[in-house]
Amino acid sequence: MGIAAAAWMWLMVAVGSLASRLCSSSPTINNSSSSCLSWRLAVEANNARAWRTVPPTCHDYVGSYMTGGQYQRDLDMVVQQITAYITTEVQLSNNNNSASLDAWILDVDDTCLSNVLYYRRKRFGCDPYDPTGFKSWAVKGASPAVPEIRTLFRKLVTAGFKVFLITGRDGDSLAHSTIQNLHTQGYSGYQRLFMRNSSYKGQSAVAFKSEIRKQLVGEGYKIWGNVGDQWSDLAGDCAGERTFKIPNPMYFVP
Amino acid sequence: MGIAAAAWMWLMVAVGSLASRLCSSSPTINNSSSSCLSWRLAVEANNARAWRTVPPTCHDYVGSYMTGGQYQRDLDMVVQQITAYITTEVQLSNNNNSASLDAWILDVDDTCLSNVLYYRRKRFGCDPYDPTGFKSWAVKGASPAVPEIRTLFRKLVTAGFKVFLITGRDGDSLAHSTIQNLHTQGYSGYQRLFMRNSSYKGQSAVAFKSEIRKQLVGEGYKIWGNVGDQWSDLAGDCAGERTFKIPNPMYFVP
Numbered sequence: 001m002g003i004a005a006a007a008w009m010w011l012m013v014a015v016g017s018l019a020s021r022l023c024s025s026s027p028t029i030n031n032s033s034s035s036c037l038s039w040r041l042a043v044e045a046n047n048a049r050a051w052r053t054v055p056p057t058c059h060d061y062v063g064s065y066m067t068g069g070q071y072q073r074d075l076d077m078v079v080q081q082i083t084a085y086i087t088t089e090v091q092l093s094n095n096n097n098s099a100s101l102d103a104w105i106l107d108v109d110d111t112c113l114s115n116v117l118y119y120r121r122k123r124f125g126c127d128p129y130d131p132t133g134f135k136s137w138a139v140k141g142a143s144p145a146v147p148e149i150r151t152l153f154r155k156l157v158t159a160g161f162k163v164f165l166i167t168g169r170d171g172d173s174l175a176h177s178t179i180q181n182l183h184t185q186g187y188s189g190y191q192r193l194f195m196r197n198s199s200y201k202g203q204s205a206v207a208f209k210s211e212i213r214k215q216l217v218g219e220g221y222k223i224w225g226n227v228g229d230q231w232s233d234l235a236g237d238c239a240g241e242r243t244f245k246i247p248n249p250m251y252f253v254p
Numbered sequence: 255m256g257i258a259a260a261a262w263m264w265l266m267v268a269v270g271s272l273a274s275r276l277c278s279s280s281p282t283i284n285n286s287s288s289s290c291l292s293w294r295l296a297v298e299a300n301n302a303r304a305w306r307t308v309p310p311t312c313h314d315y316v317g318s319y320m321t322g323g324q325y326q327r328d329l330d331m332v333v334q335q336i337t338a339y340i341t342t343e344v345q346l347s348n349n350n351n352s353a354s355l356d357a358w359i360l361d362v363d364d365t366c367l368s369n370v371l372y373y374r375r376k377r378f379g380c381d382p383y384d385p386t387g388f389k390s391w392a393v394k395g396a397s398p399a400v401p402e403i404r405t406l407f408r409k410l411v412t413a414g415f416k417v418f419l420i421t422g423r424d425g426d427s428l429a430h431s432t433i434q435n436l437h438t439q440g441y442s443g444y445q446r447l448f449m450r451n452s453s454y455k456g457q458s459a460v461a462f463k464s465e466i467r468k469q470l471v472g473e474g475y476k477i478w479g480n481v482g483d484q485w486s487d488l489a490g491d492c493a494g495e496r497t498f499k500i501p502n503p504m505y506f507v508p
Contacts, residue, residue: 028334034323034324035331037327037328038324038327038328038330038331039331041295041298041328041331041501042328042331042332042335044295045299045300045332045499046497046499047331047332047335047498048335049335049496069288070288070291073288073289073291073292074292074295074296076292077289077292077293077301077302078296078299080282081301081302081303242303244301245299245300245301247299
């Protein structure tokens with residue numbers, strides 16, 4: 001996803017259809033875990049879109065979800081599905097060959113790296129998006145890895161995939177800290193890290209990420225898989241043979 | 255979805271990559287509701303695909319889910335999202351005008367009509383797909399409406415949408431009972447019902463439904479929304495301005 005660039009996105013939203021999107025982001029959620037589960041399901045199934053904050057009545061639910069074990073279990077299940085797909089359906093053209101064109105795409109924020117520690121301070125997404133606050137967090141380069149994704153990443157690299165990381169983070173201000181953060185958290189051996197530069201500012205994540213993927217396909221790569229915590233990581237052109245949605249009920253990136 | 259035609263689909267699967275798909279449909283599911291919740295989430299987020307049966311350990315979970323209230327709540331949430339979208343983002347070109355080209359697409363099985371009574375006898379999807387059994391059920395024309403979708407349907411028709419029903423059910427054998435079933439359950443005023451005829455046999459639901467949608471777009475229709483219980487209802491060409499996934503953890507249609 002592209003948190004750092006989401007300021008631009010939300011600016012676009014503000015200029016555009018703010019009123020309608022605000023309305024559509026306000027469903028009636030009772031203060032019950034079953035209602036919040038329905039809301040979370042709607043988020044993960046891409047039914048609920050363009051929401052600005054977690055419904056206030058779901059604060060405790062989302063906090064418990066992210067830190068109490070179920071997020072972990074849901075993530076494990078996705079990784080299990082990814083592993084089954086790689087094992088049984090992917091046929092690498094040139095296993096472990098440096099010239100192979102078998103590609104895999106990973107998003108960075110809340111896919112490779114976890115921002116749960118940051119979002120805990122933002123009431124797990126009940127507070128509205130704070131671009132300055134997030135930038136201050138990201139520039140520290142202190143996001144821990146999502147361990148299951150790091151394990152997946154290493155398996156992918158070892159298996160011979162060329163792993164590309166695509167993030168909406170601003171390259172001008174966050175390249176150094178992001179590269180450092182990925183390195184210290186054990187992400188070594190990826191092929192390229194794509195960050196949003198000035199030519200992509202103001203574009204939605206779907207448009208930006210589609211452009212990068214089209215570029216890769218133009219270079220001859222076959223994108224076997226694409227993993228992200230936002231549907232905007234997985235929609236658009238050249239999305240990949242399979243896409244996998246990592247859970248994230250804390251924020252929405254258009 | 256297209257249950258009746260799924261026999262063809264599964265035949266294709268058998269001829270094709272049966273082994274790999276069988277493997278990928280067998281994740282490790284502990285006998286706990288939290289694990290089954292993770293599996294259900296993976297289904298709804300389109301991470302788990304090509305599964306042939308509900309994991310045996312999730313029989314009680316899926317049964318409780320479908321009949322104990324949570325399915326209902328999840329469905330209500332999707333309809334809430336649809337209503338918000340229609341109210342705030344759709345701009346009908348020619349409200350209530352018979353010549354308008356504002357289209358909406360609904361799937362039939364487990365979208366307009368519920369087969370929960372049938373699947374209860376099939377251990378809520380723990381038994382493998384039974385084409386003969388399903389046909390015997392469908393030919394009776396006794397599926398009750400999904401009440402929330404019927405209410406949505408009526409609102410759509412009243413608002414001026416041209417509602418098209420697209421089902422993978424076989425038109426040769428099930429046209430009469432399906433039309434009757436829809437009528438007795440209060441689905442009156444739809445524009446057209448598309449069923450799978452001989453020229454679409456052997457095609458996946460994605461291919462068949464894409465063809466129909468392309469045809470509609472070719473006629474000048476704008477597809478504002480598309481609602482189905484299977485991702486194969488919502489994937490492919492001309493999917494619609496927005497798609498909405500109705501929950502269904504009982505079966506998978508490729």
